[in-house]
Amino acid sequence: MSETEPKTAAERGTVQPLQTTSGETSERTRPEWVEYEFEGEAKLVAENLDVYYGDDHAIKDVTMEIPERSVTALIGPSGCGKSTFLRCLNRMNDRISAARVEGSVALDGEEIYQDGVNLVELRKRVGMVFQSPNPFPKSIRDNISYGPRKHGDIETGWLARLLGRSDEAAERELVERSLRQAALWSEVEDRLDDNALGLSGGQQQRLCIARALATDPEVLLMDEPASALDPIATAKIEDLIDDLSEEYTVVIVTHNMQQAARISDQTAVFLTGGELVEYGDTDRIFEDPRSQRVEDYISGKFG
């Protein structure tokens, strides 16, 4: 599996003659094998999504539907755009000034790339966990209650207590619920006021998951959440993702194909150049890929 990617558009053109130029994009029809039939409702629908970083075309015309209450894995070689795609789902790419997004993403049928979208509400509903654990340099309790507190959902502190509006009981409940959901409660219940940076890497990552769960999201985006962790911590995170999928829609980016095969219900394969090449049931993708390129990638012949 090669980690390099073509540097220029011309190079890409020679490597992948299938690429269309911009004039032809609208006329091109999507390959049929991108269609994926599933039961239940689609939580997120991306249609003809293109992302550019300056002149670099990072994602090309991606269309996919993500079913609710399931685990969707995005796999592919480095630089194939899977993380970029993930960051489109809660508009984190807005934070990169050079990034430009075209196309449409709908959450429960509502377009998120339109004027008047409340980013606070969107990100409350679509939470995110990052590659390296990034708890704030605050206490465990403050890490969990940070989001709800900033949203005004709970009020704490001496001023709230003075005004008789303190929700300390609600905060305690929220902290316990989130930490239990993230399978961390039993390990930290007696040191909630300690600094979160004192936890181990795996605990920190579960704390980050708990922090994302505290805002009561519907979708949880995970960007290689276990890549910085050891096998035992990884196993705990995987078990956790499995539990979470009963209640939440989980979209996970991973480099690790075994991990995708273990935990996901459906898998989307992105390949170099930012194309979604194949999307379907995880078992089917790994046992019987329809695209030759996907088969090569999964069997390790092509990166």
Added chain:
Amino acid sequence: MAGATRSELVESETSAADAVAAGAVGLSAVLFALSMLALFEGITLSEPVAGVPTVTVLGALLVVLGGAVIAFGVGSRVGLVQTNPSSSAGLIAASVAGLSWFVVAGGFASQTLALGTVGGLLGGVAVGGLAFAATVMTREDVGSTVPIGAIPLLIGLVFLTGLIGPGWVWDLGWAQTASFTAEFVIPVATLFGVLFAGWAAAKAYAGFGARGRRTGAFTLIYLNAISIVAVLFILVAFTVVQGVPGLLTGVEFGPGTGPQTSLFGVSFTLPLSVPFVMNGVALLNDYQGVLPAIVGTFWLVVGAVVFAFPLGIGAAIFLTEYAERGRFTQVVEVATNGLWSTPSIVFGLFGFAFLVPRFGNQKSLLSGMLTLGFMLLPLVVITSREAMLSVPDEYRDASAALGVTKWETIRSVVLPAALPGVVTGVILGVGRIAGETAPILLTMAGGTFVPGGQTVDVIGGFVFTSTPPFVANPELLQATSALPYQLFALITAGVGLGSNVADPEGFRWATALILLVVVLSFYAIGIATRYYFRSKLRHE
């Protein structure tokens, strides 16, 4: 592996030769301390130590040191001592030896032999070149000991024979009557000789080779680090020793001795009287003091920080979090850096021409505060910017992914994480502005004002009125004194003291000591604040 040298893996036994080298290293450390003491007048060269003149003691020790180093090197060359020398001492050692011998021989030829500049140059180049060649071309054990060890040996012999004694003066014969006295030359020469000998001895102790060079470098670095700490310590100790007598003049203990003080409306008498810090300068005082200057300096620093801190942090937030990285931020960065290196007298002139006419057309505390605030501003911007840029982007990403707005993120995550760095910057700035004299001279004090006559009362000075602007503070608009200005006035003219102070010299040193204490206490407050904020970020 042809050509690779093998040395013993384990070298545990200490031979007599090792003891000689270790003794030489220890002796150079002792001599280093002695020459530092002599340089700062801790010991007097003309006074004898245990019946022997100090110069003779120094000379004898230098001869022993140089001799030991040379003996070790030669002993290693003839095989008496087991070492692992390289084939050459290398260019650095050769340059050091060549340059020192150039100076020694050149000085000898031009001054002692009176050969003039050309003769001195030629002699210096000849002997220096010889030392360079001798260092490079011989094996390391000889090359790094003999030419370099000969320098302390020579210096020691000069001291021993009395060529340079305590009464020696080297008159340069310039129009400005510049001259080097023995009080300066002897310690400095000893210092250099010791550094060379210590370096060579450290190399010898580790058996030359790569290990020897490492040990030699470490020895030099440690000696330098120690001397820096020593200089700092000597400076503070010097000020304290000189200042304490003036500070303690007329000190009284016991109930009822101190001045009448009122705090929050409660009036009481302090059980301690230190006139120097509790009095101003007045005709009828038994002892004169610098209380007005202390209070002036305090309010000056407080005012400048209160002005510059919020403005500077606001600018830094805008530059790091909101403004696009580009031409504009670069221009602002260059401008702030330039502003920080602007001479303080220029700020003072600005305050004099711009602020003074706008605040009652007289020098005032407020003008001084604002001028120093302008001086502090660029540093607050620079350090706050650095501190905010060093806050990891992961925190911002995590906060944004929780749906928290940018401003809330800055307030709750970025600022707390950046605060220790910001505070450090402000401490450095306060250290600078608290000691500034020029801007104060132009904006706050001086002129017809007698320094130290009146204590400013900022808190008690607020007056509330029923007409706009409703609140006024005449105290802020009056000229007052500050410690650096007071010191300046005392030294240049003895302004305002007259015959009231019995010991003007002690009064000055005590003022300097108080200034040092005030600045150091601002430092202490800053460091404590930084530790407080940092402890909230860390899990230890």
